[in-house]
Amino acid sequence: MAFLDIRTLRKAYGSAIALDGVDLSINEGEFVTLLGPSGSGKTTLLMSIAGFTRPDSGTILLDGADITGVDPEDRNFGLVFQGYALFPHLSVANNIAFPLRVRKWDKARIAARVDEVMKLVGLDKLAARKPRELSGGQQQRVAIGRALAFGPKILLLDEPLSALDRKLRDTMQRELKRLHQETGVTFVFVTHDQEEAYAMSDRIAVFQNGNIVQIGSPREIYRAPASRFVAGFLGGNNILSAQTDGAQLDLFGIRMPMPAAYDRTRHGDGAITVWVRPEDIALGDVAPGAVCFSVKVADVSFVGTSERVTVITADGQELSVLAPSAIARELTPGSTATCALLPSAIGFLARE
């Protein structure tokens, strides 16, 4: 049995269904990320685990014990809010000591633990500061330290990094990963940013309209998105229509041998939907075994390490391609170019 077991959790706000029978099992010490677009029910699930949201039905089991009706103050879960929610009237040290004072630890033990936690989150020199005298990243560390101080069974984090700038976000991602490894606490992390999810998680649960539509390791989810929604939400995949008779694939009007990943019973035949990653399409150079097709360039935009080229295929489908700058610089909108694609890079989606 899993450490934290969530069974058919349902929650509706009037006619808006926030959770539509969510099942999720989390192992002890795991780093699980709830990933999905805004409004898909991530916060509702996290707050149900924390005890602040009462689900309409379903159960939450911790180590086999039903905690669905237990008050948040009795759950012993750490919670890090979007916007931190630090006590503005207390110093950094007193914020971190708060859960320990509440638990009536003796003075010496509190002092020792506060020291330890401040070192853990890298705040040892700021003990006397008030929250308003800290930067966003430092406040974030206080919030995490405070939630970890009392040795929670689970740490719940609701988009804690979304307010930080990119550089700080990368640092905090590594920090969170380190804290997870050092403390061994189970982390449940909410985000709408797939890169954040990939960088930190053992497993990712993808949310859509109050349901978990796929759960797996970052690599599994990246390699095999389970639905059109997941394929589109993750990594800006190209979602394309194709034709098949079961033996050969017809994509952009080009017939090619059927890739091995295809399974007629799961993926169906006739008009089907496939996905292709932008980085799996080559512009210009042709690898052995690739199929080539000519396209019309619609747009070239610089995205940092490479260029994102938008092209239109012969059958009028829009395709996003990531290409090295050296190649993409030669292209102007309106010109024609040749693309190459390995059939093995084509992904199939289950019939819906």
Place this chain on the structure above:
Amino acid sequence: MSSFQRWAFGLTVPAALLTICLYVVPILQVLALSFTEPTFGLGNYVEMFGSAAIGRVVRTTMIVSAVTTVLTIVMSYAVAFALVHMRPAARRVALFMVMVPFWVSVLVRAFAWITILRRNGVLNSALVGSGAIAEPLELVYNQFGVIVGMVHYMMPFAILLLYANLSEIDPRIIQAARSLGARPVTIFTRVWLPLSLPGLAIASLFIVIFSLGFLVTPAILGAGRVLMVAEYISVQISSTLRWGVATALSTTLLLVVGLLVAVAARSPALRAAFEGGRR
């Protein structure tokens, strides 16, 4: 200054002139009387500090003001605390009820309290009729009656001031406290109360200042038996015509209020309140 700013500034000039001509100058004139009436010098102040009658009036004023402030603040805090915890629909109704007294004249409210509190009034009749007491209680024309009337007058102001402060407290901070294991009593003493200090300071200051100079309610519900500073001044001016003493007392009251504001403005809690949301 941009032309817009000049315009905006210019718009305040008529009001400022009116205030200075019709308010500040007359007040200064009245206060000057305390040094010139009936003879030039500090005679009025010497008399004031030596007078046993004025001593009693000042003591009554301080006791009534202090009790009024404490009762008003405690009860208003309870109401404001309930307000922030209500559902929006219930809160709209409750806030409306809080504001109803603003539309009733202070005179009407004072006389309404007399009909409730006097010997054969509503409350005493009910208590005697139900057999709870044998003799009617003395509920009005004494300090008790004055305090009831004043607390009733002050509460809407205090409730609104405290509600404005409490509703600014981020509910997630309270949730954070719960997630850290704090029970309701701890959350109240360690989170709500410290975070409402600015509101409590402002509301208390407001009520104290208001009480010290309160005239109508103490005059009606005290019926001359609970003499407070404002009524005493009014009597000296309109009946006994001792303008010198009256203006000396007014000057002192103004100084005391000014001093209270100055001290309060230096307290961190109040500074935070004036700085607004930045706590």
